[in-house]
Amino acid sequence: MHGLGDVRFFDRLAPLYDLAMPPADGEALAAGLDHATRPIERLIDVGGGSGRAAAALSGPDICVVDASREMLVRARGRRGLSAAVGDAGRLPVRDASVDAVTVVDAFHHLPDHNAALREAARVLAPGGVVVIREFDPTHPLGRWLVAAEHAIGMASRFRAPGDLAADLSDAGFDPRIVDRGFGFTVAGVKREP
Numbered sequence: 001m002h003g004l005g006d007v008r009f010f011d012r013l014a015p016l017y018d019l020a021m022p023p024a025d026g027e028a029l030a031a032g033l034d035h036a037t038r039p040i041e042r043l044i045d046v047g048g049g050s051g052r053a054a055a056a057l058s059g060p061d062i063c064v065v066d067a068s069r070e071m072l073v074r075a076r077g078r079r080g081l082s083a084a085v086g087d088a089g090r091l092p093v094r095d096a097s098v099d100a101v102t103v104v105d106a107f108h109h110l111p112d113h114n115a116a117l118r119e120a121a122r123v124l125a126p127g128g129v130v131v132i133r134e135f136d137p138t139h140p141l142g143r144w145l146v147a148a149e150h151a152i153g154m155a156s157r158f159r160a161p162g163d164l165a166a167d168l169s170d171a172g173f174d175p176r177i178v179d180r181g182f183g184f185t186v187a188g189v190k191r192e193p
C-alpha cells in the first residue's frame, strides 16, 4: 500500500478528527454528482476516513474506502457506515461496479494521483461520475494550507482546479469545474467506451 506517511498521521489523528472538522459541504458534492448521466445507486467515498463526507450524502448505498484502519473505526462505529480498508491506487472494488466515486479533502494526500484516477475510471460504470473536493494551492488560504501541511511533515501535493480537470480528461473523464474558491469541486463523467 502506498502513502503510509500520511496514513499514519490519520491513524493518530482519528480520535480527534471529527472534533476538529466542520461538516462536509453536501451541496457541493450533490452538485458534482448531478453531472452523472446514469442513476447513482452505488457510491464509494475514497479516502473517506471517518465518514464525514459520506454523512453529508443521501440516496445511494455508500461504502467508505480508506487506508487508515483507525479512521474507518469511526466510520463504522460512530456513523454505522459500510467501510473497507483499501488504497486509492488499488481499490478493492470490481470493474464498472459503481455509479459514483467521491474523494473529499483526500486527493492531495494520495501518493499516486494518476493511479487513483485510473482506479476511479476502472470501477465506474460508463456515465458514472467522480467528484473531487480539494483546496486550491493558488488561493491565498491555499498557500497557507500547503505551508502548514508541509510544516507538520505531510507529503501533500495539491492541484489547482484547471490542472485537476486536465488530469481527469487524460484519465478518460469529461471534466467540469463545479465551483471555485479556497475549497473547490471538480467532477468527471466517465466517457462511454
Ligand SMILES: C[S@@+](CC[C@H](N)C(=O)[O-])C[C@H]1O[C@@H](n2cnc3c(N)ncnc32)[C@H](O)[C@@H]1O
Residues within 6 Å of the ligand: 002, 003, 006, 007, 010, 011, 021, 024, 046, 047, 048, 049, 050, 051, 052, 053, 065, 066, 067, 068, 071, 086, 087, 088, 089, 103, 104, 105, 106, 109, 110, 111
Ligand atoms: C483529510 S482526511 C479526509 C477524510 C474524509 N474524506 C473527510 O472529508 O473527512 C484524508 C484521508 O485520506 C486517507 N488516505 C491517505 N492516503 C490514502 C490512500 N493511499 N488510500 C486511501 N486513503 C488514503 C487518510 O487515511 C485520511 O482518512
